[in-house]
Amino acid sequence: MSTEERPASSNFIRTIISEDLESGKRDQVITRFPPEPNGYLHIGHAKSFSLNFGLAEDFNGRCHLRFDDTNPIKEDDEYVEAIKADVSWLGFDWGEHLHFASDYFDQLYLWAVQLIKAGKAYVDSQSADEMRENRGTLTAAGIDSPFRNRSIEDNLALFEQMKNGEFADGSHILRAKIDMSSPNMNLRDPAMYRIMHTDHHRTGDKWCIYPMYDFAHGQGDSIEGVTYSICTLEFEDHRPLYEWFLQELDIFAPQQIEFARLNLSYTVMSKRKLLQLVNDKHVSGWDDPRMPTLVGMRRRGYPAAAIRTFCERIGVGKGASWIDLSVLEECVRDRLNESAFRRQAVLNPVKVTITNYPADKVEELDAPNHPQQPEQGTRKLPFGNELYIDRDDFMEDPPKKFFRLGPGREVRLRNAYIIKCNEVIKDETGEVVELICSADLDTLGKNPADGRKVKGIIHWVAAQQATEVSVRLYDRLFNQENPDKAENYIDAINPESCTETTAMVEPGLIDVAAGETFQFERVGYFSVDSKDSKPGAPVFNRTVTLRDTWAKMK
């Protein structure tokens, strides 16, 4: 616990809860995160569970993890394990409260029977098409099903037969008897139970009827004693139904509160689309580093703490909001700037020969792991007469504001000497292949004695001691701010979202562990890929670039 006052930017949900606690309407805070195990979690889910778990932490309550597994044809254990891992990765703990909607199937069935007996539910035998036609439209009332007034006995018998597997999928359905003319479509006799002869990932073949979301969610909340059932805006219209079931069943009533889901620019968030990206091989999998999934971001090198910061930073509201991807990237930089060790790597090498440095000499220079955190120690950086620097750091005819290397110019080699470019060697095509330089050997760890200023600092590696490694440069997956607005979002995929290349790196970058993230000084943050790296042969994923005001000036 920090003694500092946390800024705790408030939001409308926090306000509601504080007032309820103060007025005595509620005496504790129990929330829940209810994912359907039919896909991997993405950053939008992170916003949701950070909110739910965060509220529980703030008010000394608890947050349950409950899988909304009411539709067996879409759900799978693979997803429940992945989801648990993702929530844990972000640092949240549901403790003993791991639940499944399917844990409540027996109780739900009893409640359905109870509603039938009360004349509040009936078995409809219309086809799905007929039901759709009779539901009416947004502006026209629906009409009652011809089966709406079946006797309670018939309904009981039919529902029993549905449960016993005596009917084919789609032949009958249990509906709540509410109001076919309601202006709220959700109240026009919504479906409660459908027939599905499908095995369930947890209950196996025990059931061939499964409850709908609307008939399961509120009751699940109620059973668990959830006080605040926080969901996204599209469920606002479901709230009257959520409350109707709780009231008719006369059970504990949680309060549903809706907030706006996250929209992130240059990405898509719908599970259907993410699944298509995976299935159609536009990406390498759910954990492709370009995916907005948590597994993708983890592999990309995004720290869990950065994602939590992001979720706090964007706030919670009820207006449809669009957050720019750069906000997330800035959170990642913030975090990595603190934690990542610094290293030197040259992505686009051009050779430099230091004429006044002995060819057979190799110095082991000390370079800090983190300049702002000397306690993190140093590593050895070999220096010889042949080096590589980045091609971008040399210009033959530089503009006045360019303070890197150029003919006759001086530049500081980071953590080493100041050198001066005396000659430029090109090949037949006119491409620069080598720079002949001289070093000021009296500038190691100090500025020139004569007081001359050398503004430019560039990174480098010793040619003989450098190793070539694989590097993947990632960029935004889509090149349109809102891919959903494209004729086809697939066409909006950025063809340059992943560029495979290599880099010449210092020795300190070879014996590294999967998932470790470094700052390649002056370039960006790079994370050791967890799948494709091999001992002694790491593959680096570019997590995010460093801010580059020079690039902006150009």
Added chain:
RNA sequence: UGGGGCGUCGCCAAGCGGUAAGGCACUGGAUUUUGAUUCCAGCAUUCCCAGGUUCGAUCCCUGGCGCCCCAGCCA
């Protein structure tokens, strides 16, 4: 043309009748062996519009305008 929501700085977002928080972005300037980081300063006389109530309104009322969601036996 039905119902449910939302409109406060470029992007988020506090505020709930007493005279516009904060973050990000942006712009200056300082420090810096990363054109990074850090630091300091600036950045809405105004809250979608128009009326009204009030000593006083972003907050209340009326009427407009704009945007989002709903017609799955998905969640």
